[in-house]
Amino acid sequence: MPVVLRFFSVLPLWLLHALGAALGWVAFCASARYRQRFCAHAALAGYSFGAVRAAVAHAGRMVAELPRLWLGAPLPCRLEGGACVEQAYAAGRGIVYLTPHQGCFELSAQAAARRWSAAHGPITVLYRPARQAWLARLMATARNRPGMLAVPTTLAGVRQMLLALRRGEAVGLLPDQVPPAGQGHWAPFFGRDAYTMTLAVRLARQTGAAIVLARCERLAWGRGFVTHFEPLAAPLASPLEAAVLQINQAMEQLIRQCPGQYLWGYARYKPPRAEAASPAEPGA
Incomplete structure (x- = not known):
């Protein structure tokens, strides 16, 4: 499988996106459960299928561009609104980047690292290790790009994020990802209660870090x-509960800026999984 990924990592982006768009529609047509969840989640946010149908192809593009993101040459990415990042660094504060499952969310951290890590230290990002051994090994190395440090969703990983913020560095999180049981609160997300992580709020409060919202739009x-x-x-x-709701509302606003690139098929409202052995909350 790594050989296959390396092959796709050298393909031009336009070809990866064309293949990914086809893959997205194949998955959508092949899975009734996925179609139902996609349409139901979009409807909760007030969108008809026609208004967000582009998201079907974009979900496939997200998968197809991963080999290039992990193993290939850097992807071209323009930055807009970076003044708030500069202001946070100038004030000596760390930064908690928050981005939803929208567009090329992994690239948002890579792009920020290319712009600011040389002067302000790396961006530490949290990720959930894959169950397959070969993929877990690949993710552990491929996501450690220049200026980026990937840490697993364990107590040790969270401690590394706390230390990074206290050094005035940056961390990155996906706050619309369902955390394990005991590590979140139920809060409305597009009008329906969703189990939402408290980690972003706790990190910012314990370190005085600035919260910066980010979304990476695919051209x-x-x-x-x-x-x-x-x-x-x-x-x-x-x-804390009010702050968690505030984060959800901020994610809703980002998603509404480009709803055609959000992963509406993501199981946002699923119950949290049990994970008693690895509490990933600071100061719980």
């Missing part, structure tokens, strides 16, 4: 990407 015809940055609209609310 048409393989022309590259644009990563947009913006600050959280208001300081984190109190208590």
